[in-house]
Amino acid sequence: MTKSTHWFARSLTNQSSFKTWLEPVIQQFRPNWQATGYPASVIDNRLESDLVFSLVLRPARSWPGFKAGQHIQLQVEINGTRYQRTFSLSTAPEYRKQTGLVELTIRQQTGGLVTGWLAEHLNKGDQVILSAAAGDFTLPSTPYPMLLIAGGSGITPFRSFIQQLACQKSQRDIHLIYYNQATAPLFAEEWPLMAAALPGLKVNLIDTAEKGMINRKQLSELCPDVTDRTAWLCGPYGLINTSRDLLLELGVEDSDIHHELFGPKPLDPTMKSQSGTVHFNQAGMSLDYQGGAPTTLLELAEHAQLNPVSGCRMGVCHQCKCRKSQGLVINTLTGQQSDTGAEDIQLCVSIPIGEVSLEL
Amino acid sequence: MNNQNINFTQLEADLSAIRDHTLQQRGADDARYIRRIICLQRVAEITARVLMFGCFFSLWFPLAGMLLLAFAKILDNMEIGHNVLHGQYDWMNDPNINSRTYEWDIASDAGSWKRIHNHEHHTYTNIIGKDRDFGYGLLRMSDDLKWRPKNSWQFITYLNLSLLFEWGVAYHELAAERVFIGKKKANRTSALSDGELKRMFFSKAGRQIFKDYVFFPLLAGPMFFTVLLANLGANLIRNLWTSTIIFCGHFTEDVQTFTEEECVNESKGQWYHRQMLGSSNLTGPRWFHIMTGHLSCQIEHHLFPDIPAHRYVAMADEVQKVAQKHGIPYNTGSFFRQYGAVLKRIWRHSWPDKTTIKKNRQAG
Structure with a gap:
């Protein structure tokens, strides 16, 4: 909005725009309409494991779309209060093109107000609000070999990466190392299918209870050509920090390491x-x-x-x-x-x- | 203040229990309520603006438009603006129904009003010398203030203030005598410079004048002055109504005032007590409460300024019981009774009281 139209709207309505001024009126007819944000309807609420579930959503056509790896703000209203939480999209843009659907894969936080509510209360036919997608942690278009290191629900942007490459029938060299602690890896049945569809994809699923946390020996054994790859890290703070230090030790350039933090950084x-x-x-x-x-x-x-x-x-x-x-x-x-x-x-x-x- | 026989710890506990009980109920109903009121306000305002263009057919149209616009402005100022700006709906986390961003259809800009009203008036309610809302520096509403000759015509001052209330408030909240004339109290500091305050004042006032006295009249073309007058009429009706309701909340006959010394090291229970003595309620039907922005429950508003106001009516019964239990007067009555008491108070304090005359004689 230009400065003068903004001034004009502000003069006539005292609010930031005509849309926000009229929001409560439009909501009487379309309860889920909002001046900012895009409505999406819930198609399915699918359990992935004990604590993890996927929301299958159909965003409104006006939703501007996303790049593989980006995240959105999901907004819901719980007993009169609006809550927003950030989640990565766990499906590919190509998948949305074909089906109109996107998925969010969410881990229930212990003591978390919103994730627990989402798991329990959202059902087919419900409406939520999405923001436009954002984030720089996206699948690069240049076909460098990649090393993806994920922990727990940090797998979501990589599922989007890999699904996108599978849709494009890409030959790209991708090595995914996926850490899980005492829980089964998410999308366990999908990885063999993906590996079959993508000749360049190699997947290591690691149970840390069995094989221990990421360490130098393990990393150099699993991925001997690590310096030839750009590294992408996604998961909890500890995993990102440790992986990053190890990669630097092994000689990966700092500029070749990308990361996305899941969950807040613990207060020091x-x-x-x-x-x-x-x-x-x-x-x-x-x-x-x-x-x-x-x-x-x-x-x-x-x-x-x-x-x-x-x-x-x-x-x-x-x-x-x-x-x-x-x-x-x-x-x-x-x-x-x-x-x-x-x-x-x-x-x-x-x-x-x-x-x-x-x-x- | 007679506080010999009151157990302030118990009073605090009793009132806090009412507060907690209400807060537990707060939720989706309150969100639905305020959105419906905003919807009603928007529809009324749009209808009013459109009706005024009926002036080409008959003058009855702008007249109806004027009344409807006054209604819309009253809803916006009282039940929506005042209450949203008090933070009563901040818990909804709605970026548009929020004390940080809401701006209302009145000359005073929301930021300045929040600074003075929410802080000074609600913390130092009816403390002479601290609560600048007590008489607005224009009226002598208590014997604690020295009588001055200008007080003899304060009834007329009061009528003028009522009619021009929005500008009075805007000027007052700006602390204009400080900003424009340079009067400064030694102990008063401000985070904002005079320049910033002035800019905020003129920017908001300018937008208001543009809307009601330039833009919509111009849209009516040859009927410019008809629409201008209808808008002016709507603003004046709103001014009279808000000023009347607000005076009924703090300036009825029995409302008490306090000195700074009385309130030093005040406990929360004593603060609650002062709020109850310094406010008065109005009784009436539900629509009347809504039209006053629930300032008809001024006592509850002063005890619990950030609880959604439409809950005050239900809380009032409980508060009255607590007042009875502790032997605290609970000042309530019909609109006409309370307003009569306000007019009496303005008239009575137009004249010097006997003790002052005596003191003056002795001094002389």
Whole structure:
């Protein structure tokens, strides 16, 4: 929207656009319509294992599509509250072209409010809202040999990669090493079929309970030509970190390593801050916090019952962005310390140091 | 404040129990409620704007349009804007129904209003010298304030304020005497510069004037002035209504005021007590409560400012029981009774009270 149409909409409606102004009216006729986001209907809710399930969705035609490996924000409303969570698409763009469908493969988080609800309550015929797809962790078009290392539900973008290559009947050299701890690998029956369809695909399924976590010996035995490949890592923080260090040791260039983190980066206990105070300027409130276990500003604001807008809670969606008027914070994603002056920060991945003032 | 016989710890526990009980029920019903009210507001506003173009056929059309637009503006300001800006619906995590982003159809910009109203007025309710909403610096509503000659015509000042209420509020929330004239209190600091405050004020006021007094009148072409007058009428009706309701909430005869000293080191129970003494309720049918934005339940609003307001009516019964139990007065009555008490209060304080006269004599 140009600046002048934006000003015009704002003058007439006081809201950011005519669409958002009319949203509650349109929703009386089409309950699932939203000014931002795209509706999708649930076709199936399929169990993959004890804790993992796949949502089969048919996004609206207006949904702009995606590249293999990208993720979306899934939005649902649970008892009046909207929640957004980020999930990778686990099927290929080519598959959507043929069937109109996409899949999200989701692991139920212990104590997680949303993933448990999705598993239990979403059924065929229900409606959800999707964002446009985003993310740079995508299947490259240049046919370099690739090494894919996945852990647990981190397999989802690679399923998309491999399905896409299978649809294209690609000859590309792909080596997938898939780690699972005490659970059966996801899509166990698909991998042999894929390996049959793709002459360049080699799959190693590894149960860490049996063979141990990833280590140098194991990696160089499984994949002796590792330096000839670009490496793609997806899974929990520990796996990504260890694999990355091993690959660098084995001589893979840093620029040839790509990764996608699943789940939030654990707060570093060494980031322990002394206790301090957060001032919420708009609300005219202050909250003292204790040193010890680090707490994010989002958690502190919610503790003060301020309910700021929030989304993914892992630094992806930028919805909880808020103006910090002064004070120091650490961004837990980058590990970087902020400037002391005014700037926009993401509440969900920022921990305060000492005294911090927010425009909340 | 007579607080000898009140067990403040128990009072806090009783009121917090009401709050917690209501919060447990909060959910999909509240989301559906506020979206339906917003829908009603949008439909009323669109219909009103369209009706006004019927002025080519008959002047009855712009008249009906004016009344409907006033209704839409009242809904937007009271039941939607005021309550959303209090953060009553922030838990919905809806980017458009949120105290951070909502902007309302009134001259005052939402940000400035939130800073002054939510913070100063709701924290320091009816503390003379701290709550700038007490009399808005224009009216003498308590003997705690020194009588000045200008108070003798404050009844007329009050009528003017009511009619121009949205501009009064906008000017007031901006702390305009500070920004424009340069009066500054030594102990008051602000995170925002005067320049920023001025820019926000003019940008919002400009958009409002453009919409009601330029854009829609121009669309009517030769009937420019008819539509302009209808819009002006709608704004004035809204001003009168909001000002009247708000005065009934804090300036009825028996509403008490407090001094800064009384409120030093106040406990939460004492704060609750002060909120109950400083507010008054109106009784009426459901539509009346909605049209007041549930400020008809001013006592409940001041006790629980961030609970969805349509729940106040049900909470009021419980709160009244708690008030009775602790022997705290609960000021409620019909609209006409309470408004009569407001007018009486404005009139009474137009004149110096006897003790002041005595003091002045002694001093003289």
